[in-house]
Amino acid sequence: MTYRTRSAAETAEVGARIAAMLSPPAVVMLIGDLGSGKTTLAKGIVQALGAAPPEEVLSPTFSLVHEYEGEPKVYHLDLYRLDTVPQLETLGLEDIWEQRAIVLIEWGERFDSELPGVRLEVRLDYDGDHGRVIEIGTDDAGGQQRSSQSI
Numbered sequence: 806m807t808y809r810t811r812s813a814a815e816t817a818e819v820g821a822r823i824a825a826m827l828s829p830p831a832v833v834m835l836i837g838d839l840g841s842g843k844t845t846l847a848k849g850i851v852q853a854l855g856a857a858p859p860e861e862v863l864s865p866t867f868s869l870v871h872e873y874e875g876e877p878k879v880y881h882l883d884l885y886r887l888d889t890v891p892q893l894e895t896l897g898l899e900d901i902w903e904q905r906a907i908v909l910i911e912w913g914e915r916f917d918s919e920l921p922g923v924r925l926e927v928r929l930d931y932d933g934d935h936g937r938v939i940e941i942g943t944d945d946a947g948g949q950q951r952s953s954q955s956i
């Protein structure tokens with residue numbers, strides 16, 4: 806499924822639609838260049854799920870792992886600043902995979918084999934300054950017909 810958006814608000818709205826497709830446990834890989842809208846989309850998903858951030862806890866992983874309390878619980882990981890697998894291992898993500906949670910991951914494709922294989926992939930591409938093309942679940946090698954819609 807492909808969406809075309811013309812503003813950050815529209816991208817967040819696509820996030821709400823993705824939220825409606827998710828049932829925990831679920832992992833969503835957000836894939837796209839710097840500034841393509843991954844965080845904007847993640848915020849749209851979190852908001853639509855009605856999850857609220859817990860008290861901030863000071864920890865080294867603080868800015869890499871954001872935890873949102875709700876039913877389901879939502880984690881938002883931004884792995885941009887990680888370079889190596891040992892660095893990734895310091896995050897203790899095993900605890901997260903064991904939970905019945907929704908996990909949103911930016912910059913995770915570089916650690917493909919360390920992350921759960923069952924996941925939804927969302928790709929964001931630039932289409933001019935304010936335009937984005939957002940493709941959901943591109944792994945449909947079965948040749949399913951794709952639909953394209955604007956919101």
Ligand SMILES: Nc1ncnc2c1ncn2[C@@H]1O[C@H](COP(=O)(O)OP(=O)(O)OP(=O)(O)O)[C@@H](O)[C@H]1O
Binds near residue numbers: 810838840841842843
């Ligand atoms: N159609 C659009 N969808 C999403 N963001 C848009 C759109 N048009 C403009 N923007 C702007 O692009 C920026 C997207 O930033 P965002 O932090 O969501 O990107 P990102 O992919 O998470 O970047 P990074 O790789 O640095 O984490 C915001 O400043 C947003 O206002």
Ligand SMILES: [Mg+2]
Binds near residue numbers: 843
């Ligand atoms: Mg981001």
